[in-house]
Amino acid sequence: MSIDVLDPKILRRNLLLEAAIDKQLDALVRQANQTAALLERTAMEENQLRNLLNVAVTSGSPEVVINFIRYQIAREKDKWGRGDNEFGHTVIRDLRETVNQLAGTVEKHVKKNMPDAPEAETLHQTAYVRLMQLYLGYLNRAFYYGKKTGDFKRLRGNANG
Numbered sequence: 400m401s402i403d404v405l406d407p408k409i410l411r412r413n414l415l416l417e418a419a420i421d422k423q424l425d426a427l428v429r430q431a432n433q434t435a436a437l438l439e440r441t442a443m444e445e446n447q448l449r450n451l452l453n454v455a456v457t458s459g460s461p462e463v464v465i466n467f468i469r470y471q472i473a474r475e476k477d478k479w480g481r482g483d484n485e486f487g488h489t490v491i492r493d494l495r496e497t498v499n500q501l502a503g504t505v506e507k508h509v510k511k512n513m514p515d516a517p518e519a520e521t522l523h524q525t526a527y528v529r530l531m532q533l534y535l536g537y538l539n540r541a542f543y544y545g546k547k548t549g550d551f552k553r554l555r556g557n558a559n560g
Contacts, residue, residue, distance in 0.1 A: 408513075433555060438542055447475070447478060505530070
């Protein structure tokens with residue numbers, strides 16, 4: 400274990416970071432649900448979204464994930480779609496806009512509550528990567544639900560339950 404991990408300032412920063420990320424989860428899940436609903440009439444399979452999640456976890460890079468999505472769009476049009484409002488490009492937009500904005504909210508919260516946060520220059524990127532991984536995990540779960548139940552309507556938020 401690194402000495403830095405035991406540094407009280409780093410511990411406090413990490414706790415603030417996790418708490419701020421936790422506050423964004425509902426918005427992240429709602430966005431993932433809406434995007435997963437786009438897969439209702441596609442040939443997408445569960446393993447493809449698991450592969451996407453694996454890329455996000457192993458790379459820790461939004462740009463690597465976006466590159467992977469573009470590759471899948473080119474390879475599997477019937478699953479990822481090619482249009483701006485189809486699944487693949489919607490996920491890219493979610494990552495670049497919604498998830499990135501939520502990371503900015505997390506960063507502001509930490510800096511507000513700890514102006515002298517260690518490694519403050521990396522807060523946004525750290526939050527962005529973690530939120531991206533969470534978003535893709537929720538996207539995977541939502542799709543699994545829709546695929547197994549056939550109930551994509553609930554994912555769009557148009558039904559109770």
